[in-house]
Amino acid sequence: MNSAGLSSFIRPLGVLVLLATIGSAAAYNAATAQENTTPDATTTYPAMDAERGKALFAERGCVICHSVNNVGSDVAVSLDVSNMNIAREPFEFFARMWRGAPQMIALQQADLGYQIDFSGQDIADIFAFVQDGEMQEDFTEADLPAHIKEIIDNGPAIGSK
Incomplete structure (x- = not known):
């Protein structure tokens, strides 16, 4: 494969890696946000009287x-x-x-x-x-x-x- 062919192969691969990284970061941020907004299953709140x-x-x-x-x-x-x-x-x-x-x-x-x-x-x-x-x-x-x-x-x- 010559350098022009290699270059045309690497650019799309780089875009795919970039998109995968962005997607992973977004999934991590969504999971983290979910963790921060959802009470832990062990959290208890007192009954109010x-x-x-x-x-x-x-x-x-x-x-x-x-x-x-x-x-x-x-x-x-x-x-x-x-x-x-x-x-x-x-x-x-x-x-x-x-x-x-x-x-x-x-x-x-x-x-x-x-x-x-x-x-x-x-x-x-x-x-x-x-x-x-x-x-x-x-x-x-x-x-x-x-x-x-x-x-x-x-x-x-x-x-x-």
């Missing part, structure tokens, strides 16, 4: 800064379901909590004397409560433990309006 979340919201002291159904304080944003359109997705809700963590921890230390310890289940249940309008309608001052009501009545230590 709005009633338990209601109790936690009161007992743990969230209500010292946040209000629901006009019960609680106005130091921080109300968590009435009507205000939750900005955080209906649980991970967005958690991200907003994370961004406010330094302020929440400072308020907890000032008002309660300790930092509230939440489990993933606790947060899931509180999220369920702040998404449940019917459960919120039943939330009253009678749901507040005496020590939490006293803090609200006296005004939170810092950040109050």
